[in-house]
Amino acid sequence: MLGDDYKLELVNILLDPTNARQLGILVTPTLIKSSPAPETRMIGDFSDENRLRQCLGLTN
Secondary structure (H helix, E strand, O other): OOOOOOOOOOOOOOOOHHHHHHHOOOOOOEEEEOOOOOOEEEEOOOOOHHHHHHHOOOOO
16 A cells, blocks of 8 residues: 555654654644655544545545
């Protein structure tokens, strides 16, 4: 689905609250796609595959 050209970073807000604040994570779960621009965020339920694909820019 994503191929080989991606970087995935997981932030545990309990273990790294400073990083979560710097990223502007206020609620969990939060998915942030930062590249390629524009940045998009998906918050909450990730079970909707179409919504997830749209957030990641994988729609046709």
